[in-house]
Amino acid sequence: MGLELETIGDGSDLVWQRFEVPYEFPVVFCDNVLDPTSTTLLDAMSYREPDSCHKCLLFVDAGLLENGSSDLLDQIATFCAAHPNRIDMVAHPIAVPSGEAIKTGPEHLEKIQNDIHKYRIDRHSYVIAIGGGAVLDAVGYASAIAHRGVRHIRLPTTVLAQNDSGVGVKNAINLHGVKNYSGTFAPPWAVINDYQFIRSLPTRDRIAGLAEAVKVAMIRDGAFFDWMETHTGDLTRFEESAERYVIRRCAELHMRQIGQGGDPFERGSARPLDFGHWAAHKLESITRNTLRHGEAVAIGIALDTRYSVLTGLLDADQADRVMTLLEGLGFSLYHPDLFAEGPDGRSRLIAGLEEFREHLGGELTITLISRLGIDVEVHEIDDALMLQALHWLKDSFGPLPHAAE
Ligand SMILES: NC(=O)c1ccc[n+]([C@@H]2O[C@H](COP(=O)([O-])OP(=O)(O)OC[C@H]3O[C@@H](n4cnc5c(N)ncnc54)[C@H](O)[C@@H]3O)[C@@H](O)[C@H]2O)c1
């Protein structure tokens, strides 16, 4: 650290600029936020300026409109009509493309920015996003850079967005073929996790988000991992209290790591919440996003867990529990594109390690596991051992040798 330096270089005049900015924002867990009698959204907007009327622009995930509650737009209209003195909706809700499509390239980001500009959203107005993690990432990014940051409220509507991405401080879009290449750190104004949104989520996405719960349990909370093992059946049946608990606990652990982990804006190289993610991000791009983020994360977790065993860090029986839990939750732990090769014949996945290092900056830092609930950072990956781990995934979870290719 340079903080102790009193001079620099050849004795040039040196003044340290130093300040701290405290951040806080409410994360609410609730039901029926758009019920006209609910004041949750209004209170979440006005915790700094009680009782004022707020100018809002709202973006909604098109996939949620198609597959979710068909009367969502009516609900929003009724809600706004019930609170004319508190909320000034400057336009009809704007539907934006769903899933990774909205994050691919700058086109959709520009459209959102144009709307923010067109409707004269200023730094005391609100951009509200309702949708999955991808929509929240893109709308959050546009909000963060319009006027250098307008107030942004997230209403996450997937398990993954409620238990992980929506409660965090990052946003991004994918550029140059690199996942999350362009983005910012920008804490939202408020986050409202309304459990009712999850009800319309397709099974695939309802399961996919659980990968982040397995991940955070493995690095921070062994007891939570045990709980998921005991409640695997409840979770796959979407038993309500189990699903609510897993979302809430996972969100809480992510929030604790970001708020109290000492590096909310990821200036150092350590990235514990990215356990399993170097491979996941690469696999998402190799498969052209045919895998959900959570599905890729499950494979990434399995790979780095097996690698932890091969390096002698983790007992094989602990790793077996991880594989059993992931499979029990319904994840496939193998994908043929794990063996995709680049033009030079090298593994595309393993080349992703270098991209991950570039993304982090500085030293390569990969999170591994030494016990369930305890993570370890390593700064080197043995390519040969990682290939062994890949082959192990193929042999254990891939197609049977006699199956047709
Ligand atoms: N910013 C972060 O810190 C962070 C962290 C983790 C993940 N992410 C990002 O989050 C994204 C993944 O988010 P995701 O898993 O929420 O998937 P997603 O946003 O891709 O949504 C998946 C699908 O579900 C639909 N959908 C959303 N809510 C619905 C509902 N309630 N009912 C029916 N359909 C609904 C969407 O339209 C989409 O088709 C990835 O881009 C990932 O990189 C960001």
Ligand SMILES: [Zn+2]
């Ligand atoms: Zn993730």
